[in-house]
Amino acid sequence: xxxxxxxxxxxxxxxxxxxxxxxxxxxxxxxxxxxxxxxxxxxxxxxxxxxxxxxxxxxxxxxxxxxxxxxxxxxxxxxxxxxxxxxxxxxxxxxxxxxxxxxxxxxxxxxxxxxxxxxxxxxxxxxxxxxxxxxxxxxxxxxxxxxxxxxxxxxxxxxxxxxxxxxxxxxxxxxxxxxxxxxxxxxxxxxxxxxxxxxxxxxxxxxxxxxxxxxxxxxxxxxxxxxxxxxxxxxxxxx
Amino acid sequence: xxxxxxxxxxxxxxxxxxxxxxxxxxxxxxxxxxxxxxxxxxxxxxxxxxxxxxxxxxxxxxxxxxxxxxxxxxxxxxxxxxxxxxxxxxxxxxxxxxxxxxxxxxxxxxxxxxxxxxxxxxxxxxxxxxxxxxxxxxxxxxxxxxxxxxxxxxxxxxxxxxxxxxxxxxxxxxxxxxxxxxxxxxxxxxxxxxxxxxxxxxxxxxxxxxxxxxxxxxxxxxxxxxxxxxxxxxxxxxx
DNA sequence: GCCATTTCTGTACGTGGTACAAATATTGTA
DNA sequence: TACAATATTTGTACCACGTACAGAAATGGC
Numbered sequence: 339x340x341x342x343x344x345x346x347x348x349x350x351x352x353x354x355x356x357x358x359x360x361x362x363x364x365x366x367x368x369x370x371x372x373x374x375x376x377x378x379x380x381x382x383x384x385x386x387x388x389x390x391x392x393x394x395x396x397x398x399x400x401x402x403x404x405x406x407x408x409x410x411x412x413x414x415x416x417x418x419x420x421x422x423x424x425x426x427x428x429x430x431x432x433x434x435x436x437x438x439x440x441x442x443x444x445x446x447x448x449x450x451x452x453x454x455x456x457x458x459x460x461x462x463x464x465x466x467x468x469x470x471x472x473x474x475x476x477x478x479x480x481x482x483x484x485x486x487x488x489x490x491x492x493x494x495x496x497x498x499x500x501x502x503x504x505x506x507x508x509x510x511x512x513x514x515x516x517x518x519x520x521x522x523x524x525x526x527x528x529x530x531x532x533x534x535x536x537x538x539x540x541x542x543x544x545x546x547x548x549x550x551x552x553x554x555x556x557x558x559x560x561x562x563x564x565x566x567x568x569x570x571x572x573x574x575x576x577x
Numbered sequence: 578x579x580x581x582x583x584x585x586x587x588x589x590x591x592x593x594x595x596x597x598x599x600x601x602x603x604x605x606x607x608x609x610x611x612x613x614x615x616x617x618x619x620x621x622x623x624x625x626x627x628x629x630x631x632x633x634x635x636x637x638x639x640x641x642x643x644x645x646x647x648x649x650x651x652x653x654x655x656x657x658x659x660x661x662x663x664x665x666x667x668x669x670x671x672x673x674x675x676x677x678x679x680x681x682x683x684x685x686x687x688x689x690x691x692x693x694x695x696x697x698x699x700x701x702x703x704x705x706x707x708x709x710x711x712x713x714x715x716x717x718x719x720x721x722x723x724x725x726x727x728x729x730x731x732x733x734x735x736x737x738x739x740x741x742x743x744x745x746x747x748x749x750x751x752x753x754x755x756x757x758x759x760x761x762x763x764x765x766x767x768x769x770x771x772x773x774x775x776x777x778x779x780x781x782x783x784x785x786x787x788x789x790x791x792x793x794x795x796x797x798x799x800x801x802x803x804x805x806x807x808x809x810x811x812x813x814x815x816x
Numbered sequence: 817g818c819c820a821t822t823t824c825t826g827t828a829c830g831t832g833g834t835a836c837a838a839a840t841a842t843t844g845t846a
Numbered sequence: 847t848a849c850a851a852t853a854t855t856t857g858t859a860c861c862a863c864g865t866a867c868a869g870a871a872a873t874g875g876c
Contacts, residue, residue, distance in 0.1 A: 494742070496734060496735060558734065562804055565807070568807060
């Protein structure tokens with residue numbers, strides 16, 4: 339694929355018409371459109387219009403729309419703060435929770451991007467480095483390489499799946515009626531919600547989803563931790 | 578939305594031109610296109626051509642393309658065999674594993690459908706009944722309603738997320754080169770693979786992914802079980 | 817001051833979803 | 847049996863999308 343990189347990324351002396359665009363500008367516009375209009379709104383034509391340029395100008399910087407999306411995802415993953423969980427002096431559960439929350443926060447800031455991440459492969463350097471950190475962390479937790487790989491997969495699946503499923507209802511901005519069935523499914527989980535913490539108007543959908551999901555997200559995460567530690571303990575005991 | 582239902586679903590006596598189509602025929606064609614050409618190939622025009630009809634004829638049966646997709650998903654979920662895990666005499670872990678595997682088998686038969694499920698909300702009757710069964714099962718496992726709701730969410734996220742992430746690489750049929758990075762990520766997990774169980778040619782991608790994922794899927798599932806049981810035990814103990 | 821090079825625009829093609837009206841086939845009723 | 851009402855399908859058309867191609871505009875090196 340090799341879709342990354344600019345138009346003349348390695349050209350030393352630049353000749354020709356002055357650039358009125360930059361890759362970052364394009365990605366900014368794409369992200370903005372994604373955030374306010376969902377994946378459908380982040381079209382090449384829309385992006386170009388947002389930066390005040392003809393649609394084809396984008397193709398000077400990216401060979402494909404897929405490349406734009408890929409770069410967008412990579413940049414978003416690159417913004418995930420690694421420092422939070424890099425301190426190996428801290429207990430691993432704490433570091434892992436910090437990572438999971440940081441990742442979630444970033445993704446929730448850009449709901450429209452999540453479907454795109456799920457849809458396509460994530461093989462960029464940032465995605466890889468994230469995975470590397472995760473493996474390192476799980477090794478610290480006492481897992482052997484095979485189990486660490488599996489556990490990392492498990493955690494990644496959980497993080498992305500959780501966010502994707504949570505945002506599935508909201509990612510397409512529009513009417514989004516409060517269908518009673520959807521509420522019913524989640525009825526139990528609301529039982530413990532403190533009263534008066536969320537508004538009752540149109541924003542209620544997002545807010546409730548946000549609230550409920552943070553709780554559920556953490557709950558599930560800790561069940562995962564329990565399962566992983568139990569497994570690790572059983573391993574070291576039997577050997 | 579109320580998108581379901583035929584054109585004149587509740588009309589007793591039908592007058593007019595004989596129907597050459599049926600909703601099921603349309604859904605069959607859509608599924609076939611989805612399976613062989615990915616989500617992109619399942620266009621209204623493609624479906625109509627497959628059943629030998631003008632594109633607009635589809636709109637007699639479904640108001641939207643979204644409605645077609647929704648019906649497709651619902652039908653797929655309806656095919657999930659509930660009996661496997663309905664036998665409340667069996668231990669719950671066994672029943673849950675059976676459900677998870679059955680769900681996975683069904684979805685893996687139609688990889689193209691998975692991105693569609695993730696993208697949109699699943700609120701149809703079949704999706705709801707599946708959730709209901711799950712809650713029932715988790716209650717049998719000794720979880721109180723709140724925890725059961727959270728655990729069901731956790732399991733659903735895991736099942737769908739796992740399958741979606743696994744299929745993300747394959748869902749778009751085409752070149753799909755064996756990028757070295759992607760292999761590298763999964764390197765550890767292959768360590769335990771029995772030798773000579775899978776071919777080495779072009780099909781290797783799918784086959785390996787399939788193999789590795791079934792193992793990882795089950796591994797993760799059992800970590801989840803461990804975490805859930807540990808939590809349930811801690812709960813009943815403290816009360 | 818010219819030229820090679822880079823960047824952007826104009827235009828156009830194919831495909832997608834879908835609205836509108838006309839054509840067609842069927843059946844209840846006269 | 848002929849007619850009218852109605853359900854289904856087709857023809858045509860529109861607009862948005864991704865993107866290919868050729869040409870125009872602007873720039874720095876000579």
